[in-house]
Amino acid sequence: MSTTSSIRDVAMKGAGYYSRATTGAKDVIDNATPMVLDAAAALPIPSDGRPVTVADIGCADGGTSLAMIARVLRTLRERAPGVPIQMVYTDLPRNDFSQVFQHIHGLTDVESALLDIPDTYFFASGTSFHQNIFPPNSLHLGFSATASHYISEKPCAISDHVHMVGASGDERAAYEAQGARDWETMLLQRSKELVRGGHLALFNFGIDEEGRYLGNTGGVSMFNIFNELWRDLVDRGVITDDEYRETNFAQCYRTVAQFCAPLNDRSNPVYKAGLRLKHVETRVVRCPFERDFADHRDPDRFAVAYIPTLRSWSEHTFVAGLSADRSPTEKQEIVDRFYDAFEDRVRDNPEGHAMDYVHTYLICEKV
Amino acid sequence: MSTTSSIRDVAMKGAGYYSRATTGAKDVIDNATPMVLDAAAALPIPSDGRPVTVADIGCADGGTSLAMIARVLRTLRERAPGVPIQMVYTDLPRNDFSQVFQHIHGLTDVESALLDIPDTYFFASGTSFHQNIFPPNSLHLGFSATASHYISEKPCAISDHVHMVGASGDERAAYEAQGARDWETMLLQRSKELVRGGHLALFNFGIDEEGRYLGNTGGVSMFNIFNELWRDLVDRGVITDDEYRETNFAQCYRTVAQFCAPLNDRSNPVYKAGLRLKHVETRVVRCPFERDFADHRDPDRFAVAYIPTLRSWSEHTFVAGLSADRSPTEKQEIVDRFYDAFEDRVRDNPEGHAMDYVHTYLICEKV
Numbered sequence: 001m002s003t004t005s006s007i008r009d010v011a012m013k014g015a016g017y018y019s020r021a022t023t024g025a026k027d028v029i030d031n032a033t034p035m036v037l038d039a040a041a042a043l044p045i046p047s048d049g050r051p052v053t054v055a056d057i058g059c060a061d062g063g064t065s066l067a068m069i070a071r072v073l074r075t076l077r078e079r080a081p082g083v084p085i086q087m088v089y090t091d092l093p094r095n096d097f098s099q100v101f102q103h104i105h106g107l108t109d110v111e112s113a114l115l116d117i118p119d120t121y122f123f124a125s126g127t128s129f130h131q132n133i134f135p136p137n138s139l140h141l142g143f144s145a146t147a148s149h150y151i152s153e154k155p156c157a158i159s160d161h162v163h164m165v166g167a168s169g170d171e172r173a174a175y176e177a178q179g180a181r182d183w184e185t186m187l188l189q190r191s192k193e194l195v196r197g198g199h200l201a202l203f204n205f206g207i208d209e210e211g212r213y214l215g216n217t218g219g220v221s222m223f224n225i226f227n228e229l230w231r232d233l234v235d236r237g238v239i240t241d242d243e244y245r246e247t248n249f250a251q252c253y254r255t256v257a258q259f260c261a262p263l264n265d266r267s268n269p270v271y272k273a274g275l276r277l278k279h280v281e282t283r284v285v286r287c288p289f290e291r292d293f294a295d296h297r298d299p300d301r302f303a304v305a306y307i308p309t310l311r312s313w314s315e316h317t318f319v320a321g322l323s324a325d326r327s328p329t330e331k332q333e334i335v336d337r338f339y340d341a342f343e344d345r346v347r348d349n350p351e352g353h354a355m356d357y358v359h360t361y362l363i364c365e366k367v
Numbered sequence: 368m369s370t371t372s373s374i375r376d377v378a379m380k381g382a383g384y385y386s387r388a389t390t391g392a393k394d395v396i397d398n399a400t401p402m403v404l405d406a407a408a409a410l411p412i413p414s415d416g417r418p419v420t421v422a423d424i425g426c427a428d429g430g431t432s433l434a435m436i437a438r439v440l441r442t443l444r445e446r447a448p449g450v451p452i453q454m455v456y457t458d459l460p461r462n463d464f465s466q467v468f469q470h471i472h473g474l475t476d477v478e479s480a481l482l483d484i485p486d487t488y489f490f491a492s493g494t495s496f497h498q499n500i501f502p503p504n505s506l507h508l509g510f511s512a513t514a515s516h517y518i519s520e521k522p523c524a525i526s527d528h529v530h531m532v533g534a535s536g537d538e539r540a541a542y543e544a545q546g547a548r549d550w551e552t553m554l555l556q557r558s559k560e561l562v563r564g565g566h567l568a569l570f571n572f573g574i575d576e577e578g579r580y581l582g583n584t585g586g587v588s589m590f591n592i593f594n595e596l597w598r599d600l601v602d603r604g605v606i607t608d609d610e611y612r613e614t615n616f617a618q619c620y621r622t623v624a625q626f627c628a629p630l631n632d633r634s635n636p637v638y639k640a641g642l643r644l645k646h647v648e649t650r651v652v653r654c655p656f657e658r659d660f661a662d663h664r665d666p667d668r669f670a671v672a673y674i675p676t677l678r679s680w681s682e683h684t685f686v687a688g689l690s691a692d693r694s695p696t697e698k699q700e701i702v703d704r705f706y707d708a709f710e711d712r713v714r715d716n717p718e719g720h721a722m723d724y725v726h727t728y729l730i731c732e733k734v
Contacts, residue, residue, distance in 0.1 A: 084502035093468035101460035101493025126468025135451035
């Protein structure tokens with residue numbers, strides 16, 4: 001989950017908080033590691049002294065992918081002795097890249113074996129994945145997890161919800177159209193950067209064949225509670241109608257069909273650029289906090305543990321929705337009250353709450 | 368000046384403070400830009416689709432070199448149309464790389480034209496310049512300003528001074544030996560990374576032919592005042608003898624002969640690796656604050672403007688010298704008192720104070 005501010009907030013709350021709050025995101029990557037290793041095994045290896053280039057695109061602080069990346073780089077190191085490997089971490093310019101390098105160099109509490117891999121070079125890029133990051137024909141393996149749901153701009157305000165999964169009509173269509181444009185742009189940029197035979201491993205928040213998505217897998221719908229509690233602050237006179245309307249996640253959750261369209265439609269520029277779908281599947285990864293609750297059955301403990309993982313990636317959006325006329329302190333008080341209400345809700349009635357992860361996993365190859 | 372904490376401190380004090388405090392470091396680079404452009408004009412250009420790679424090694428936040436780098440990249444863009452250019456900013460893992468990318472992307476108050484240069488790609492590396500940063504035979508032009516005086520470790524405490532320029536006997540020799548080892552290591556790493564015909568432009572704090580060095584160009588010696596005022600805090604019972612002894616800059620200012628030795632000695636591994644000295648000179652760049660004082664003649668205004676530029680790079684060393692038993696607040700109070708004393712000294716007797724920059728400029732080529 002790739003917004004800088006949320007990661008910084010989490011990092012500032014200490015390493016333990018961090019590890020817990022991103023535990024689920026790491027599970028998603030760990031569970032899918034065999035897919036990335038298969039892609040790494042299929043890459044062409046340069047024989048002219050050029051490096052093999054691997055990228056973690058939308059890496060945030062690089063912590064959740066560290067173990068997986070180590071396995072991929074070791075696999076490549078064994079496959080291609082003597083060939084230099086470049087590992088590039090990318091995210092927006094304001095991302096905490098120092099934390100990325102501290103993770104790589106083993107200067108945090110997350111164990112790193114990356115520097116033990118010989119002839120491997122680590123870099124970062126602050127260029128958005130909607131733009132051109134790498135020279136043409138230079139990228140071998142692009143990995144990206146839980147990043148492409150961020151769209152480049154919000155197409156409109158949503159009148160009756162905070163997230164496009166709750167929008168309808170023209171508003172829903174506008175978000176889906178923006179999501180389609182950004183997805184196509186992202187794939188097109190990567191298709192130019194990939195070498196022939198290069199692969200992409202893209203694991204993204206999406207809507208699965210049964211209509212499930214993050215925090216909406218049969219129990220209580222997390223985004224509906226966000227919406228309900230934020231709306232409740234209007235009713236109580238804490239925030240204004242305008243603020244409610246302006247609070248929207250700059251995200252699009254895509255269906256499997258929407259993810260696959262540019263890769264299957266022969267008239268699409270992505271298809272024409274040679275990018276092909278090798279594999280697609282959806283998976284639900286169970287919320288680690290709800291899983292813990294199933295064991296300990298303590299509603300208070302569940303509520304206290306659960307809210308930070310929601311807050312780590314959503315807080316920025318709620319703060320940003322508030323009027324610029326409010327002081328930072330006032331904004332923080334409103335948002336604290338909001339998450340406290342969510343915590344109370346979970347404590348009073350814990351059943352059904354779960355931020356289960358619903359991802360669509362795509363493996364693509366440039367032919 | 369390449370320590371993270373100092374740059375962060377400066378950055379946190381606001382953009383105006385930042386620009387003023389690093390004005391002299393930018394002057395050093397701006398004045399020497401023709402040397403870098405000459406080196407860029409002499410580089411071999413790849414004809415097989417590989418990129419031209421340029422690096423700013425020990426870049427800190429990248430602000431002081433931004434204008435120079437833009438000229439270098441534009442020169443290369445004109446020389447080599449259609450050839451991708453990679454620009455890599457390097458520093459230690461804890462450096463503020465987000466600020467580097469924000470500078471590149473024009474998100475600060477420093478104007479950036481870097482993104483207007485077509486087919487140019489920006490990256491960062493958090494690997495120390497004493498280590499291997501790039502794949503072999505891949506670097507075309509390495510630029511480094513005001514960075515290599517930082518040594519990889521302090522060889523000993525200095526008994527009677529805070530900086531090696533004031534040390535003598537075995538202590539002085541130990542710093543010079545560490546400085547020689549680190550300089551040779553740095554050059555050797557770069558010689559492996561450079562392509563044949565690749566260049567280095569290295570502009571470093573040093574001791575010139577007349578014995579001048581930073582803040583010691585004929586008037587009051589800045590490092591002697593640092594030492595005297597820090598020693599005075601022992602006499603006043605504010606800090607301990609141990610703290611005084613433990614306060615040493617992890618720096619070595621090298622003579623011209625010391626800079627040139629590995630490049631001229633045919634038995635040296637650097638010479639054997641093919642690195643050759645193309646050009647060497649020393650320059651004194653006048654302190655911008657003393658220059659302003661020569662115009663306005665207001666001692667108070669001089670003192671207030673002058674101390675932040677000293678403080679921006681030296682504060683970290685004085686804080687680090689204090690006992691771990693002291694609280695952060697206590698440490699800050701001691702260091703505030705120390706710089707206040709320096710400010711009073713300048714206010715009471717402003718003549719002769721000047722942080723003139725004394726640099727040795729080297730251009731090297733790998734043959």
